Amino acid sequence: MIFMGLTKIHIRLTEYLMVLNRILRDTAGTFFSRQWKQTVKENIVPVEDSMLPEIFRIQAEGFKNTNREKIVRYSNSFRKTFYVIKEQDQVAGYCVYYLKLSLSSGGFEKQSVISEIAIDKNFRGRGFADKLLKESIEEMKINRVSSILLYVNIKNQPAINLYEKFYFRKTKEVKNVCGPGETCFEMGLRLV
Ligand SMILES: CC(C)(COP(=O)(O)OP(=O)(O)OC[C@H]1O[C@@H](n2cnc3c(N)ncnc32)[C@H](O)[C@@H]1OP(=O)(O)O)[C@@H](O)C(=O)NCCC(=O)NCCS
Incomplete structure (x- = not known):
């Protein structure tokens, strides 16, 4: 009986912490977005609401x-780091980052996390993800983001190859981040 009560409290607490984390993340997004510097990028634009149906499909x-x-939330709070790549007016893919402050030995630093990257099946293998990462990483550097973090399923070799091409390094294996029961690599790229 006591055990069940404690389990319920634990679940409630976890839910509250998740909501709190989400609120903090969205607030950070609004704060960082205000001063975000955008570079000129060919065929890559910040997300617009009219693109969301295509993004859901991809x-x-x-x-x-x-x-x-998550897509809707990030398209509101992290619009400037929600990159959409187009091919002749069609949405070919997207890459969405959220930004956060992380504590390191040198104090607080700006860190970004690739939440999702995906390319329309019909456009894969043509360098679209490559271009999205190249341009967005350049923009991260200009905005003094110190490192980029991501999680990728250990079975997702195409994505691992893509990240390794940009010198992301595997830092550890974690469970249940890429989906229930799934194992993924945490990968990081230091920019400064
Ligand atoms: C992973 C993904 C984003 C790659 O997009 P893409 O536009 O096809 O990739 P690109 O053509 O730009 O290829 C860039 C690099 O990725 C790697 N790569 C891409 N497709 C690959 C494949 N089928 N097999 C092995 N490596 C592959 C290669 O290193 C490639 O560089 P190279 O052409 O010099 O060999 C795409 O397959 C996808 O949308 N997958 C589903 C969503 C997903 O898994 N996202 C990642 C979540 S962490």
């Missing part, structure tokens, strides 16, 4: 566990 094509709500 997300559903690319991931087993899809989360439309």
Whole structure:
């Protein structure tokens, strides 16, 4: 009986912490967005609401566990770091980052996390993800982001190859971040 009570409290606490984390993340997004410097990029634009249906379709094509709500939230709070690549007016893919402050030995620093990157199946293998990463990483540097973090399923070799091409390094293996029961690599890229 006591055990069940404690379990319920634990679940509630975890839920509250997740909501708090989300609020903090969105607030940070609004704060960073205000001063974000955008570079000129050919065929890459910040997300617009009219693109969301196409993005949902590409997300559903690319991931087993899809989360439309996250796309909507990030398109509001992290619009400037929600990069959409176009090919002749069509949405070919997207890469969305959120920004956060992280504590290091040198004090607080700006860190970004690649939340999702996906390319329309019909456009894969043509360098679209490569271009999205190249241009967005350049913009991260200009905005003094010190490092980029991401999580990738250990079975997702195309994505691991893509990140390694940009010198991301595997830092550890973690469970249940890429989906229930799944294992993924945490990968990081130091920019400064
Ligand atoms: C991973 C993904 C984004 C790659 O997009 P893409 O536009 O096809 O990739 P690019 O053509 O720009 O290729 C860039 C690099 O990625 C790697 N890569 C891409 N597709 C690959 C494949 N099928 N097999 C092995 N490596 C591959 C290669 O290193 C490639 O560089 P190279 O052409 O010099 O060999 C795409 O396959 C996708 O949308 N997958 C589903 C969603 C997903 O898994 N996202 C990553 C979540 S962490």
